[in-house]
Amino acid sequence: MIPAGSLLVAEDLHKSYGRTTALDGASFSIHPGEVVAVLGPSGSGKSTLLHCLAGIVPPESGTVRYAGRDLTALTDRERSALRRTEFGFVFQFGQLVPELTCTENVALPLRLAGVRRRAAEATAAQWLERLEVAGIGGQRPGEVSGGQGQRVAVARALVTSPRVVFADEPTGALDSYSGERVMELLTEAARTTNAAVVLVTHEPRVAAYSDREIVVRDGRTRDPDYAL
């Protein structure tokens, strides 16, 4: 049964890398505005699940439907357009462009969507303020702390008002205080924009910011709200 009103639904995903089975029948669903934590031991398939849900990695079998569209049936071009316009991403190490200032990094997704520089940077500045790092807009990623860099990455993920934010261990490289603050700011910003958040983590303390948890073990998911 597919939960009613789901924004993103995956059913029975399988994916292997050579002889390693990464996903072995994983299913998932998320509603608009919901924050779902994907928990599980190292190597259990959490990142692979996130990559399949976001259309970055194609599953060998199974389906991923976003807003009623079958992601696996789209062309590469259609999938990347969808990722740019509907999804936002935060990874463990920010992955900011080192040559650009923090403001330019946050403005980048808007620039790629065709927004003019001045307007894009004005919106980026508002997001930096919202993430409480307004003062570092002119600095480059190498000149700011890990926690500040992750706030910039969160601002960049949210600047296009995506419907889903994929966060893969977003606090994995931070101390617990910075990590908690990044999680507070990420979930608060997602709630105000009604973005759904798929949060991959192995830390229960980080998962505590979610509305619901699913556990991945040996490539299989356990989601009490999802019954196939």
Ligand SMILES: Nc1ncnc2c1ncn2[C@@H]1O[C@H](COP(=O)(O)OP(=O)(O)OP(=O)(O)O)[C@@H](O)[C@H]1O
């Ligand atoms: N690109 C790849 N090439 C080869 N094997 C891979 C690749 N990506 C993942 N794997 C393997 O697939 C399995 C699942 O990996 P995945 O990264 O999804 O797990 P994870 O739960 O996110 O792990 P971690 O918590 O350590 O990040 C692991 O055995 C991993 O080694």
